[in-house]
Amino acid sequence: MKNMLGVLAGRSFRAGRMRNLIAALAIMLTTILFTTVTTISMGAAESVTLTMQMLKGSRSDGDFHNMTAGQYEALADAAFIREYGLRMPVGFLTNAARHNIEFDVLDPVQADLTFCMPAHGSVPEAENEIVTSDAALRDLGVEPEVGAVVTIAFTAHGREYQLDMIVSGWFEATSEQISMMWAGTAFRDAHPDIFEYTYDQDWDMAGTYYSDFVAVSAIGLQEKLDHWVWQMGGDPDAASSGNLSAAVNAVTNPVLEPTELLLGAVIIALFVLCGYLLIYNVFDIAVMQEIRRYGLYRTVGMSRRQVKKLINLQALWLSCVGIPLGLLIGYFVGKTALPYMMRTLSSSYENVAVNVNPSPVIFVGAAVLAAFTVFLSTRKPIWAAANIPPIEAFRYAEAAAGGKTTKKSTAGTSLFRLAWSNLGRNKRRSAFIVASLSLCVILLNCIGIAADSVDIEKQVSYSIRTDFAVVNALSKNILEGFTRREHGLGQEVIDAVNAQPGVYGASAIYKNTLDDSNVTYDFPVEFDYTGTDEKTGIHYAGTNDGIIFNLGDDGHALCNVYGMEEAALARMDIQEGEADAHRLYERMAGGEGVLLGVPSDRRTSILKPAFDLLNVGDMITVFKNGEPVMELPILAKAALNGDDMEIGYTVNGTFEVGKDGLFLYLPTCVYTEIYDEPVIYKYSFDVEEGQQDSMSAFLEGYVTNVDPGMGYASAEEARRDAVTTRTMLWFVGGLTGMIFGAAGVLNLVNTIITSILARRHEFATMQSIGMTAKQLTRMMIWESVYYAIGVCIAGLLLSVILAFAVVKILIGGIWYFTFHFTLVPAVIVCILLLIAAAILPVIALKVFNKGSIVEKLRAAE
Amino acid sequence: MDIVEIRRLKKYFKEGPQVVKALDGINLSIEKGKFTVIAGASGSGKTTLLNTIAGLYEPDEGTVIVDGLNLSKMGEEQLTVFRRRKIGFVFQGYNLIPELTIRENIVFPLGLDDARPDAAYFPNLVHLLGLDNYLNAYPHMLSGGAQQCAAIARALITKPSIVLADEPTGSFDMKTAQNVAGLLKMTAATFHQTLVVITHNPELAQLADRVVRLQDGKIVQ
Numbered sequence A: 001m002k003n004m005l006g007v008l009a010g011r012s013f014r015a016g017r018m019r020n021l022i023a024a025l026a027i028m029l030t031t032i033l034f035t036t037v038t039t040i041s042m043g044a045a046e047s048v049t050l051t052m053q054m055l056k057g058s059r060s061d062g063d064f065h066n067m068t069a070g071q072y073e074a075l076a077d078a079a080f081i082r083e084y085g086l087r088m089p090v091g092f093l094t095n096a097a098r099h100n101i102e103f104d105v106l107d108p109v110q111a112d113l114t115f116c117m118p119a120h121g122s123v124p125e126a127e128n129e130i131v132t133s134d135a136a137l138r139d140l141g142v143e144p145e146v147g148a149v150v151t152i153a154f155t156a157h158g159r160e161y162q163l164d165m166i167v168s169g170w171f172e173a174t175s176e177q178i179s180m181m182w183a184g185t186a187f188r189d190a191h192p193d194i195f196e197y198t199y200d201q202d203w204d205m206a207g208t209y210y211s212d213f214v215a216v217s218a219i220g221l222q223e224k225l226d227h228w229v230w231q232m233g234g235d236p237d238a239a240s241s242g243n244l245s246a247a248v249n250a251v252t253n254p255v256l257e258p259t260e261l262l263l264g265a266v267i268i269a270l271f272v273l274c275g276y277l278l279i280y281n282v283f284d285i286a287v288m289q290e291i292r293r294y295g296l297y298r299t300v301g302m303s304r305r306q307v308k309k310l311i312n313l314q315a316l317w318l319s320c321v322g323i324p325l326g327l328l329i330g331y332f333v334g335k336t337a338l339p340y341m342m343r344t345l346s347s348s349y350e351n352v353a354v355n356v357n358p359s360p361v362i363f364v365g366a367a368v369l370a371a372f373t374v375f376l377s378t379r380k381p382i383w384a385a386a387n388i389p390p391i392e393a394f395r396y397a398e399a400a401a402g403g404k405t406t407k408k409s410t411a412g413t414s415l416f417r418l419a420w421s422n423l424g425r426n427k428r429r430s431a432f433i434v435a436s437l438s439l440c441v442i443l444l445n446c447i448g449i450a451a452d453s454v455d456i457e458k459q460v461s462y463s464i465r466t467d468f469a470v471v472n473a474l475s476k477n478i479l480e481g482f483t484r485r486e487h488g489l490g491q492e493v494i495d496a497v498n499a500q501p502g503v504y505g506a507s508a509i510y511k512n513t514l515d516d517s518n519v520t521y522d523f524p525v526e527f528d529y530t531g532t533d534e535k536t537g538i539h540y541a542g543t544n545d546g547i548i549f550n551l552g553d554d555g556h557a558l559c560n561v562y563g564m565e566e567a568a569l570a571r572m573d574i575q576e577g578e579a580d581a582h583r584l585y586e587r588m589a590g591g592e593g594v595l596l597g598v599p600s601d602r603r604t605s606i607l608k609p610a611f612d613l614l615n616v617g618d619m620i621t622v623f624k625n626g627e628p629v630m631e632l633p634i635l636a637k638a639a640l641n642g643d644d645m646e647i648g649y650t651v652n653g654t655f656e657v658g659k660d661g662l663f664l665y666l667p668t669c670v671y672t673e674i675y676d677e678p679v680i681y682k683y684s685f686d687v688e689e690g691q692q693d694s695m696s697a698f699l700e701g702y703v704t705n706v707d708p709g710m711g712y713a714s715a716e717e718a719r720r721d722a723v724t725t726r727t728m729l730w731f732v733g734g735l736t737g738m739i740f741g742a743a744g745v746l747n748l749v750n751t752i753i754t755s756i757l758a759r760r761h762e763f764a765t766m767q768s769i770g771m772t773a774k775q776l777t778r779m780m781i782w783e784s785v786y787y788a789i790g791v792c793i794a795g796l797l798l799s800v801i802l803a804f805a806v807v808k809i810l811i812g813g814i815w816y817f818t819f820h821f822t823l824v825p826a827v828i829v830c831i832l833l834l835i836a837a838a839i840l841p842v843i844a845l846k847v848f849n850k851g852s853i854v855e856k857l858r859a860a861e
Numbered sequence B: 001m002d003i004v005e006i007r008r009l010k011k012y013f014k015e016g017p018q019v020v021k022a023l024d025g026i027n028l029s030i031e032k033g034k035f036t037v038i039a040g041a042s043g044s045g046k047t048t049l050l051n052t053i054a055g056l057y058e059p060d061e062g063t064v065i066v067d068g069l070n071l072s073k074m075g076e077e078q079l080t081v082f083r084r085r086k087i088g089f090v091f092q093g094y095n096l097i098p099e100l101t102i103r104e105n106i107v108f109p110l111g112l113d114d115a116r117p118d119a120a121y122f123p124n125l126v127h128l129l130g131l132d133n134y135l136n137a138y139p140h141m142l143s144g145g146a147q148q149c150a151a152i153a154r155a156l157i158t159k160p161s162i163v164l165a166d167e168p169t170g171s172f173d174m175k176t177a178q179n180v181a182g183l184l185k186m187t188a189a190t191f192h193q194t195l196v197v198i199t200h201n202p203e204l205a206q207l208a209d210r211v212v213r214l215q216d217g218k219i220v221q
Helices: A004-015 A017-056 A071-075 A107-111 A132-141 A185-190 A220-231 A258-289 A292-299 A304-345 A360-388 A390-409 A415-452 A454-461 A493-499 A564-571 A581-589 A652-658 A667-675 A690-708 A715-758 A759-768 A773-812 A826-848 A853-860 B046-053 B074-084 B102-112 B120-126 B144-156 B175-190 B202-207
Strands: A063-065 A082-085 A089-090 A099-105 A129-133 A149-156 A157-169 A180-185 A209-215 A243-249 A468-472 A504-511 A519-522 A529-532 A539-542 A548-550 A559-564 A575-577 A594-599 A618-625 A629-640 A663-667 A679-688 A710-714 B002-015 B019-029 B035-040 B061-066 B086-091 B162-166 B194-198 B210-215
Touching: A004 B102, A017 A258, A017 A360, A017 A715, A063 A071, A071 A209, A071 A759, A089 A149, A089 B120, A099 A185, A107 A132, A107 A209, A107 A548, A129 A132, A129 A415, A129 A679, A132 A304, A132 A710, A180 A185, A209 A390, A220 A243, A243 A773, A243 B102, A258 A304, A258 A360, A258 A415, A292 A304, A292 A360, A304 A360, A360 A415, A360 A519, A360 A575, A415 A773, A454 A715, A468 A690, A493 A504, A493 A679, A493 A690, A493 B046, A493 B194, A504 A564, A519 A539, A519 A690, A559 A667, A575 A581, A581 A594, A581 A629, A581 A663, A581 A667, A594 B035, A618 B120, A663 A667, A663 A853, A667 A773, A667 B102, A690 A710, A690 A773, A710 A715, A715 A773, A715 A826, A715 B102, A759 A773, A773 A826, B002 B046, B002 B194, B019 B046, B019 B194, B019 B202, B019 B210, B035 B046, B035 B175, B035 B202, B046 B162, B046 B194, B074 B086, B086 B144, B102 B120, B102 B144, B120 B175, B144 B162, B162 B175, B175 B202
Parallel strands: A099 A180, A129 A157, A559 A663, A594 A629, B035 B194, B035 B210, B086 B162, B162 B194
Antiparallel strands: A063 A209, A063 A243, A082 A209, A089 A099, A089 A209, A129 A180, A149 A157, A468 A679, A468 A710, A504 A559, A504 A679, A519 A618, A529 A539, A539 A548, A575 A629, A594 A663, A618 A629, B002 B019, B002 B061
């Protein structure tokens, strides 16, 4: 007897198959949405993180630098570390041709954490065994092969070494510029002279210990690292100790900004709302259909709590069916969609193996979110069922059955009016259906406007001003950048490019590096403080407004200084001073002055006031080896874009060299006069129409076959990257819009079916007094179409209002958008909806209004 | 001894701009164990009176005391438990739960209280109402008369202080109506329960110990 509620719940559950099917479908759809989004998000995040880790060269939680042997041994007792590796730097090989090869001693843990484990062969065991990349071996003149002998040369403690080593294993290079070559600890033991610790005397890193580690927990990791450094006698706060230090790997453990968290919360809330719309109406209709029954339960003594328990039990069972199915389907949909999405989102991730494995986080996360949404969605219907007084339940049933019939039977009116009056039976539900479907229309149209407003050319022109630019591959790595003379382009690359057909408007662009610290600049800006970079040891000065300048040997600013041909200068956006590019170039070539570049607002190209420190006419003094050699007044100021600073969106190189400024542009002749060893960092050029593809093919072949250390950028590539923004908007917005649409259509279907089931007697009565089946169908079509018309009116109207009131303002703040109004997505959705609204009742009547008129009349009695 | 005591009971309903005085100052006492019929024309306030005795309506004025309990001082949950334990309901439309068997329908109110049927009382009741052979059947398998018997059994299973029936024979032919009415009176009498019935059926009214006639919300006889 104690199980009476369970028995009743079970029996009525089995009795309402159609209702349950729709409810389970709604829960399943919601779960599919959550699981798909979770799977794609996690997969995308993992892939992007892996890409960034590969670019950084480590997938650890953090690393320790400059340890002594004792400090390294103490890591074994650090409770916050789960696993740690060993790295003992030796130095860069001196016999490598173009590829940078760092030779270190590693243990397998370190090798694994830094993507250096051999894919072919095995880890080094003997003292003369090494593992390195295919690119490194080829650069050293050896084909990648286990057992191959490779000669390596390096310098340690001032002594030069040349050794013949055997390749015990190799891996495919993850970087075109740099590779790790590593030997095992047997090498260290065999060469104690190389690993003598003299760092405290001569700063030679050979003999120091480094270690990448995996933490037990990432929470409060930096504090734990700092504490450990303190314990070991180090000072984590020292500006430039050059000694023991430890840092969290920001790629593996990114710090989430409040805005990112807020955005995530908004997206989750949107999905929950979508699921809510889907499930709420299904349960609301189900409860309303059964309201008389709940009234009976209440009359014979069922308490509110028991009514709630009864419906909760059924919701639980439906969830037990819908959620697991949704998890499975959603997982496979997400897993299938992810590689496609990664490909469409960015060409940068093409080479990353996108792989999503069944993770408890995906399933538990999506299941919890789905269960929460079911719980949330059923609260109101359950509350309504439990709180309607028993007598009211009976009154409701009587009113619903009786009142309207009288009205209709006396109507003698058209089918349209009859259908219209039927909508008013439950105004709240009608409004709900119109609202959820309108949301779909509005959302898709807003996304359409946003996607249409993505200004591809604006992004391309920010990223690159010419058709092509050849740079060192480091300049394309947003974590690296052009910082040293050795990163410069060789004349042979430029000659090879010039030998191709259709090249015009070319300019080699020179830039200073950290190696040019003997050339500095003085200008009328007051520094408020000075300091020394902890990692690099470079001195810097700053203003109280947060603008920082790296300082050269003589204490003056290093600046980011460029030398270029007139063709390149003519492409820049000159905003103040001498506006004629030709005349400006001539005057600069005559030593009359310099062009000052100022970072600008990407949206408006207005110079950023924080960086706009000098005026046209202000004097800049050039110092060389501590002596003033030139006085250059500012002749003009230009608004900078990504191409003016480095290439694309890479700003790391300029930040490493000159920090925030100044950005000075000189003619090639002046630049080469000032700098002793001028190096070209970029070769920019246009290509005639029709030659674009052949130039792309040539550069691709050159990078692959001739010089892997070189990279190139093209306007076409930038265009493809820009298009991904649009694709992503369509993907995410389209998916969300479709789910809202599915929610709305499912609600419409549910309403139509419910309406047919509840009104079978009424239909039979109408038919018995002369309404034909065709008229009945037409009436139901009109009811359904009225909903669709309501949606179209509300959706189109609100789409227009929101486009100008919200979307325009939102995208107005993002630089690569230019507002374009469109109603095409909304119109398409409306047309589809009208078609669906006309078809659905026909199918529903065929399926759910079977039987003769007499049977239906008798069934109701 | 009175099981129902109603004093100056008023219950008004608003229908548009008009106020309908469904019950307009009713004073009524119903003696325990007696069979009382409430009669009157449609709209005279019979059902409202019955529902108020059951605690389904809250009086606008006056007091309703049933089995010593003042209903107007009880909360919603208390009223629910009161109905479950003190009131047995018989409806014109039976209102059996279609998914439950006749046995499950009968014991349903007990199940809500986590209680079991009295081992002696249940078979006796079922036998008296002629339901022995239908206990495992579902409502739709039974005739209207048998379904109403099941509804009566459900109303009596908790041994309520008072059984309220609203037109329990309204949908039957004369013969069935007589049978059902007879069974209702017999079972109530057998188990010493107070029976309050709304009916238009003069033959059923003749079986009553007392007939209360209502007109325009007032007792006229």
